Amino acid sequence: MEMESERDGVDGVYEECYPSWNKHLLPILESLFPQPSKVEILVPACGESEMSLKLYDAGYEHITNIDSSRDVIRKMLKLHVNQPTLLWRVGDITDKLGSKPYYDVVIDKGALDGLTSSEDSYLNKVKNALKLGGKFISLTHFNRRAKALLLEVFSMGFRTTFHDLPEDNPATMMVTERVNFLLPYLLSIHDDKQVQATNPLLYQAISNENAKRQRVLDEMSLSVAEIESGVMGDPNVISIGRSFMVDWTGEAGLKYEVLVLDVKPPRHCFSWDIFFVPKLTSRLLDLSEPERLMICSHAQASRVYVVLLPKCVELLPTNELLRNFDMLFSKLAPQGSEDTVRCTKISEHELLSVLEEEDILEESRHKHMQ
Structure with missing residues (x-):
């Protein structure tokens, strides 16, 4: 797997991608899962982000973190020795994320953006790791490549809402749920008027995709x-x-x-x-x-x-x-x-x-x- 690293910032200090995640992610998780202690979360390409610890402190204690760097995983194990249900694993996220649907949530904070190959393999592994009703939350720049992949892989049997991240513009957060029917669900936008004003390219991309999905549904x-x-x-x-x-x-x-x-x-x-x-x-x-x-x-x-x-x-x-x-x-x-x-x-x-x-x-x- 080829992946661009964004772990080291100035003087080797870890830099968070999408700094506004702290503002947007937790409220969404709380609305989706009011009982955090029962939620199984997977964080692929976790890096040295403090996100998992923040989620742990908020009550989401069952979190599996995967990264390809042994040094990073070794460091995080030492840092979080007092959080035994925070699991840290060395692994290739494009190869294997689990042998069966197990997770309630998979949180991608820049993992897709960092991949330079095998993106479709990674997203299909994510899809297969989700339980029925499970959520995939992806924070991404939603460039042309990411847009095409996300809308294709999560087209049938997934209900999707987009949230704009104006602080990290032009970033977006996609929240998609695995549902029981293999149909091309129409996409929705949280606060569509704001997105139309602040991120017109995202708004237009979703409108175009919905037009295509509507044509399919019209025949059913x-x-x-x-x-x-x-x-x-x-x-x-x-x-x-x-x-x-x-x-x-x-x-x-x-x-x-x-x-x-x-x-x-x-x-x-x-x-x-x-x-x-x-x-x-x-x-x-x-x-x-x-x-x-x-x-x-x-x-x-x-x-x-x-x-x-x-x-x-x-x-x-x-x-x-x-x-x-x-x-x-x-x-x-x-x-x-x-x-x-x-x-x-x-x-x-x-x-x-x-x-x-x-x-x-x-x-x-x-x-x-x-």
Whole structure:
């Protein structure tokens, strides 16, 4: 393994990379793990950083530190002889970080930045070392090389949030969680307005990546469990412009496809409209996401559900159809909103007339431009 050393600063004194870690890292760990004594932490390429000792003093006592330098590990063992659960190991971080998923957290403070080869091998070792629900926290300059590697390796089955580190600009802290579903989760940003102002390159990179992941998700029908896991963001919060397809099993085991569209911010309470559309004649699936949102924008509600009806239930009364979806709507509605939800049935004829009207308007605009 080739790794650039950043251990020695002026006169051989160790220099911390990302000095602001002390300000940002501990609050995040405390929010993720309120019981620190039960957390298993791995710190690859630990160097002589005081980070592990600071975490130990904060209650995170089970920390394994790995470094390729025998001299560094020997020195740290002597310094921390009174902290027996602070473990120090000599090892190549691109070769092996554990034989099975064991760690709750892997903290990379500049390790990826220091590698000059085998970066993908290292990140895959990190991924394999994490338990289900485990977190990888990476403090990095997020340059083009690091960005490509991180977004590729942690694309499927990882839920990721980015935090800006303005004191170490242009650095960022990536917090990604190993989840149960192998899906391309959309990336999120902590305080996105600040990041847009202070780190526009990071903001643009995340926006571009989300656009690619959204295109993949648009072609998938997701289960309710996958939606609840956060693959499309928090389903209990309106996110204007978001749409996704859900597979739902109703009464008698009948399966439905439901298109969910967030079309406008809630005014006083969360509400929804429902379109019941025969599946065989539906044109919505052939439309782009902006076109779907445009057609549904006339709705009065914050969210629109488009239920694609199998032929065998097309003639059922509205109240019988609605009974099939009570549980789905309650799972996706904001907590505490049960008493304020307004449900509106919009007929197939009304929806199709909107589609026809949009086509007529577009044709009229085209003729006018000619």
